[in-house]
Amino acid sequence: MVAIAGRLFGLGVGPGDPELLTLKALRLLRAAPVVAYPAPEQGYSFARSIVAVWLEAGQREIPIRIPIQPRQPPDAIYDAAAAELTTELERGNNVALLCQGDAFFYGSFGHLFARLASRYRIEVVPGVSSITACAAAASTPLVMRDETLAVIPATLDETEIARRLRESDSVAIVKVGRHFPKVHQTLRELGLLDSARYIEHATLPNQHVSSLACVDAARVPYFSMILIRRRGQIEGQE
Amino acid sequence: MVAIAGRLFGLGVGPGDPELLTLKALRLLRAAPVVAYPAPEQGYSFARSIVAVWLEAGQREIPIRIPIQPRQPPDAIYDAAAAELTTELERGNNVALLCQGDAFFYGSFGHLFARLASRYRIEVVPGVSSITACAAAASTPLVMRDETLAVIPATLDETEIARRLRESDSVAIVKVGRHFPKVHQTLRELGLLDSARYIEHATLPNQHVSSLACVDAARVPYFSMILIRRRGQIEGQE
Numbered sequence: 360m361v362a363i364a365g366r367l368f369g370l371g372v373g374p375g376d377p378e379l380l381t382l383k384a385l386r387l388l389r390a391a392p393v394v395a396y397p398a399p400e401q402g403y404s405f406a407r408s409i410v411a412v413w414l415e416a417g418q419r420e421i422p423i424r425i426p427i428q429p430r431q432p433p434d435a436i437y438d439a440a441a442a443e444l445t446t447e448l449e450r451g452n453n454v455a456l457l458c459q460g461d462a463f464f465y466g467s468f469g470h471l472f473a474r475l476a477s478r479y480r481i482e483v484v485p486g487v488s489s490i491t492a493c494a495a496a497a498s499t500p501l502v503m504r505d506e507t508l509a510v511i512p513a514t515l516d517e518t519e520i521a522r523r524l525r526e527s528d529s530v531a532i533v534k535v536g537r538h539f540p541k542v543h544q545t546l547r548e549l550g551l552l553d554s555a556r557y558i559e560h561a562t563l564p565n566q567h568v569s570s571l572a573c574v575d576a577a578r579v580p581y582f583s584m585i586l587i588r589r590r591g592q593i594e595g596q597e
Numbered sequence: 598m599v600a601i602a603g604r605l606f607g608l609g610v611g612p613g614d615p616e617l618l619t620l621k622a623l624r625l626l627r628a629a630p631v632v633a634y635p636a637p638e639q640g641y642s643f644a645r646s647i648v649a650v651w652l653e654a655g656q657r658e659i660p661i662r663i664p665i666q667p668r669q670p671p672d673a674i675y676d677a678a679a680a681e682l683t684t685e686l687e688r689g690n691n692v693a694l695l696c697q698g699d700a701f702f703y704g705s706f707g708h709l710f711a712r713l714a715s716r717y718r719i720e721v722v723p724g725v726s727s728i729t730a731c732a733a734a735a736s737t738p739l740v741m742r743d744e745t746l747a748v749i750p751a752t753l754d755e756t757e758i759a760r761r762l763r764e765s766d767s768v769a770i771v772k773v774g775r776h777f778p779k780v781h782q783t784l785r786e787l788g789l790l791d792s793a794r795y796i797e798h799a800t801l802p803n804q805h806v807s808s809l810a811c812v813d814a815a816r817v818p819y820f821s822m823i824l825i826r827r828r829g830q831i832e833g834q835e
Binding site for chain 2: 373386483488494510523527
């Protein structure tokens with residue numbers, strides 16, 4: 360049975376601009392009879408929207424609906440999704456699983472990988488991640504020479520955020536959303552507001568980059584980022 | 598003069614597999630009359646080799662030769678390279694500057710950006726970075742859920758490396774090269790050898806992934822990486 364099973368491709372489709380798809384992800388996407396992608400409980404899938412122009416009518420689509428505030432444990436959702444993918448793989452169909460940004464940089468792919476990797480051949484195609492996309496949008500090097508970088512979610516408490524900010528040359532705070540006021544306050548206390556840039560919707564037509572002073576805390580989306588570069592400030596950046 | 602100046606494109610060309618070029622980098626590369634890239638003092642440019650199949654005979658090429666052990670200060674090298682690019686930009690020529698991996702994730706682009714950004718229009722096109730490429734090669738998620746990631750160069754001393762390993766859920770140690778024995782020893786002392794994977798030449802035909810026990814310390818290249826994931830170990834990986 361396994362000898363004829365399909366292969367699963369975890370395709371990083373990049374941060375949002377459809378042109379930031381890699382040639383390899385495009386080739387594997389177009390060749391796959393089945394295309395799966397994460398989606399909210401209702402409404403459209405961001406990952407799918409990135410590659411929508413390349414999808415063909417004959418491809419079977421499997422949205423993996425992950426509620427933002429799940430009523431059932433996330434494990435049950437991933438179990439069900441893995442079962443649905445298993446059905447296709449056992450039929451011998453290759454499945455392209457779309458991953459916003461990069462498959463192994465946050466996101467839900469890791470949960471499905473954990474459930475399927477022991478039974479099926481999986482290839483992960485790395486994609487352009489949100490941190491490099493945000494650095495490009497902000498015209499700010501992430502790291503140079505022997506600098507250190509910390510990537511931390513804004514869900515950490517103030518003490519933990521402050522510690523990373525003190526110890527790292529460069530920090531990317533991801534998943535900012537409703538945690539913006541806490542992060543803003545921490546940066547102010549450390550005197551780092553002038554080194555921080557806020558980025559939302561990087562690489563999309565509505566991309567927005569600003570200082571933290573210009574951000575409306577009530578409107579910060581979950582997929583926003585704050586980049587702080589502490590040393591080696593580059594001349595000529597905004 | 599500036600009104601007709603060319604534009605500089607910092608193109609991330611990905612970690613090595615020519616298919617990991619983005620559609621956008623390919624479009625801008627092919628449209629550029631001038632293509633510049635870092636290269637060693639003698640021999641071929643890795644960044645150029647990634648896109649070699651796409652280069653056309655009519656494109657003027659500018660290798661930016663950066664000695665591995667420079668006799669003159671690196672600043673003088675970047676000053677000279679910036680002057681050479683300036684000549685092309687003042688002629689009105691757009692210049693595609695190739696960057697291995699991502700333009701703002703280590704690498705020399707930041708130094709040229711610092712010298713040219715105040716005078717010319719520069720667009721940075723983010724690329725697939727080595728950390729996501731290595732995670733894919735090692736079949737290891739970099740970060741999931743609310744995990745933290747530290748990216749550190751192997752040049753740090755043992756104490757600093759150990760501190761990051763204790764405080765982060767996931768650590769990417771870059772530029773390993775001759776520092777391998779120090780890193781190995783630090784990981785052993787922390788009991789983290791089983792959580793570590795060594796990766797060299799990610800995404801290239803000679804890609805090699807192994808446990809640290811199988812690495813010959815005398816043959817570790819500069820562009821190698823060690824990934825350590827401390828918690829949330831994924832079942833079924835390898």
